[in-house]
Amino acid sequence: MxxxxxxxxxxxxxxxxxxxxxxxxxxxxxxxxxxxxxxxxxxxxxxxxxxxxxxxxxxxxxxxxxxxxxxxxxxxxxxxxxxxxxxxxxxxxxxxxxxxxxxxxxxxxxxxxxxxxxxxxxxxxxxxxxxxxxxxxxxxxxxxxxxxxxxxxxxxxxFEPHELGILRECQFSIQDQLRKRTPNPTQDDAYWPMVWNRFFRFNKNMFWDARWNIPRVLARELIGLARFGYQVRLTPLGVGFRPPVNEMPDPTFAAYVRGLRNIRFHEPGGRARIMEELSTFLLGDSHALCFREDEHLLAGRPNVGHPTQFM
Structure with a gap:
């Protein structure tokens, strides 16, 4: 310290x-x-x-x-x-x-x-x-x-109460979807990955304030964790972030604020890059949380990601 x-x-x-x-x-x-x-x-x-x-x-x-x-x-x-x-x-x-x-x-x-x-x-x-x-x-x-x-x-x-409501709706809809192939959908290995994927897609407002058209503080925080090497864990109990087992990038203010500037975090046209970074970090899919209005900005960009841990 x-x-x-x-x-x-x-x-x-x-x-x-x-x-x-x-x-x-x-x-x-x-x-x-x-x-x-x-x-x-x-x-x-x-x-x-x-x-x-x-x-x-x-x-x-x-x-x-x-x-x-x-x-x-x-x-x-x-x-x-x-x-x-x-x-x-x-x-x-x-x-x-x-x-x-x-x-x-x-x-x-x-x-x-x-x-x-x-x-x-x-x-x-x-x-x-x-x-x-x-x-x-x-x-x-x-x-x-x-x-x-x-x-x-x-x-x-x-999660706030309305977000817990969204999460429950996502669980019910995924259960109905998986019930076509298994009598116990909540035991299916695909269940929780599908639930969290749908939850984040339906709840993008937790990252982006549509009223003011600006990123929320939570987006800033998660991008910081991504830059410092934290690993996402999506589990039945919730969404967690663990530091890497091995050495992690040195958490400094300089790395944080310059990393935000590099993705144009504070500029009006930065939404596509911000959501791309959050998509990659949370779901291992760089296009997962893209707003429809921004899809043309990602056209031609490779859909890259990393394996997200589901436990």
């Missing part, structure tokens, strides 16, 4: 790229995105999260939409990072709910239980697996991925 001065030096060398490629942050945060005083605090917040990732209690991180950090169930079981304070009021309520639940379960006074209700239970706030941070910026989000990858933590996708 980098010390503060090394961390800040690496980020300082990339500030021009961060500001150019994330100009939208200036529209959201105002002039602070361009002012050195505030940028120092943004970098410091990213560093605190970066250091906290090494102390993640479960040694894996949950990735998904904004709803997962507001879910009481997810907070109760996985906790939030909150190295710089909690981001949303709903998350504060979820942490309070988790503390009260543990106090009741442990039979301890609430104040004592909130500090450490059980040595085997992760704190709801502090070193959890769900990102919830004040002073959020793309730099801070990248710090979560890079810090966790440096510590060789695993990642998992967490």
């Amino acid at each position: 980098l010390e503060w001065r090394e961390f800040k030096r690496e980020i300082d060398a990339l500030l021009t790229i961060y500001r150019q490629d994330n100009a939208w942050v200036g529209q959201w945060k105002g002039t602070s995105w361009k002012q050195e005083y505030y940028m120092h605090h943004y970098i410091r917040a990213a560093y605190l999260l970066y250091r906290a990732t090494a102390r993640n209690e479960l040694r894996y991180v949950l990735l998904g939409g904004t709803g997962i950090r507001k879910s009481r169930e997810y907070i109760l079981h996985f906790g939030v990072t909150a190295a710089n304070g909690i981001q949303d009021a709903e998350t504060v309520e979820g942490v309070g709910h988790a503390d009260r639940f543990r106090a009741a379960e442990a039979g301890l006074p609430r104040a004592q239980a909130a500090v450490n209700p059980d040595d085997r239970v992760i704190p709801a706030q502090g070193f959890g697996s769900i990102l919830s941070e004040q002073r959020w910026t793309p730099i801070l989000n990248d710090a979560l991925i890079i810090g966790s990858a440096t510590a060789r933590h695993e990642f998992m996708l967490a």
Whole structure:
């Protein structure tokens, strides 16, 4: 793990790229995105999260939409990072709910239980697996991925209620399709590969915001994992990402932001390349998640991929 001065030096060398490629942050945060005083605090917040990732209690991180950090169930079981304070009021309520639940379960006074209700239970706030941070910026989000990858933590996708509904529909439709050849479709080796393939195809909105025509933060995170050599595992229990058994590319901010720039992640016309990269990473098929409107951009490009692990 980098010390503060090394961390800040690496980020300082990339500030021009961060500001150019994330100009939208200036529209959201105002002039602070361009002012050195505030940028120092943004970098410091990213560093605190970066250091906290090494102390993640479960040694894996949950990735998904904004709803997962507001879910009481997810907070109760996985906790939030909150190295710089909690981001949303709903998350504060979820942490309070988790503390009260543990106090009741442990039979301890609430104040004592909130500090450490059980040595085997992760704190709801502090070193959890769900990102919830004040002073959020793309730099801070990248710090979560890079810090966790440096510590060789695993990642998992967490789904919001509507996504779980899509997943169930995909399961039912694949069962009906396979039932023509086997009485037990869920036992067929092809079942889960087909389910996840259909789920991602039907739920591209989790990667791309159609309303604003921009990539979601989850797309940025998954591309980072792909560039750092993580391996996808599609299982009956969910979608996971493991670091390679052998040596992995050094997780650095420079490799991350320049890799994003190389695929035009922040440009209006970058959707085809972004979805191509996600397709290859998740499904081993570079054309699988392509939007119909972008098919002409991929015409003539080879359909390449890698074997995805289904377990």
